[in-house]
Amino acid sequence: MALTRIQPPAIADVREPNFRNICINGDMAVAQRSTSDASVTTSQFLCDRWYFNLSSQGTWTLSQDTDVPTGQGFANSFKINNTTADASPAVSDYLNFQQRFEGQNLQYLKKGTSNAVPITVSFWIKSVLTGTYICELRDDDNTRSISQAYTISDASTWEKKTLTFAGDTTGALDNDNARSFNLFFWLGAGTNYTSGTLNTSWNSTVTANRAVGQVNLANSTSNNLWVTGIQMEAGSVATNFEAVSYGQNLERCERYFNRPINGSGQGICTAGAYNSNDAFGIYIFPVKMRTTPSIETTSGTSYYNFIGNNTGTSFDGPLVLSTGTESSAQIAFSSFAGALTQGVAGAFRSANASSSVAFSAEL
């Protein structure tokens, strides 16, 4: 009997990433910083990796919400709730949320070559305010962008949107750990961003063409918007949302941010008293971070404790980075005002419900 060789699949020449979804935390499951922030008037993160970006356009409550499209397998959404309206934004105002990407993770898009592949963005969205919204891809390395309009047809109803963007044969992305690429979801903009003609093919960025036609989500305190299931992938077809475990999702987020301390009675690291005023400890990050991170700490009376030599010695903070890498940070705990015994080893822990220690290497 003749043998027939089984050929490799036709897609064998495609270099597939470990994760099909370029976006991290597209299901909004991870929110290390907070699950709800009120009175937001400046740019910040809430759900991990999703940067709420605004300039003088309304006041907002941001939250990780449980309103999700029925039967789609999502448990969380990102809710954006207007609490102070701005019906007439100034020309330079902007309002959007975005995810930023390292160029070294996107080389397989072959951007800047004749083989550049298209990019498809799919997501579930629900908004009180119907009308035209703008989704934009932006190449920061080469200052190029492309936008697409989509319509939210029914108020307060979950809708799935799929947008395919052409591949860009101009402008390769840098192969490094810096910000190379952005996915923008516009929610409002002043005329600096809307006065031109919507840029629906890859071009050098013209600010006036970026968000033409975008409705103003800030125009009423009745406006709420929810979004989840955001997936950006190579190719011209939107595949099913790539579900990953919470642990995998968290690990991917921790390359950019991790918050080991959030409340009282939590250990930070072991440490030793360098002298009577200062102690030092080494904190090892759970995953290697994008770059040497900053340390974000809250400070207040007796927010932290050094436990050693059969006693606890309080200090107020902040924690100071004395040296660090992508893998670990040497942290200085200072201002003990002569209360430590040089050479004593011990442990650092939080001692207040508002104690917080986080490491940030965001893009």
Added chain:
Amino acid sequence: MVNTVTKNYFLGEFVSYQITYENSNVSVSVPLEEANTDYQAIQEWAAIDGNNIIDNGA
């Protein structure tokens, strides 16, 4: 909004910046690393007339 930016020293060596914010008990210790976006923000902040990095020395 940034209130102050101060140089941190360790064993006599300048090792990081410390940022404080207006009306906030949050403080950020920033490495001397160009790829860190807080470091980039400090350079932009310091380039604005009237903003000065505090240097209390080692």
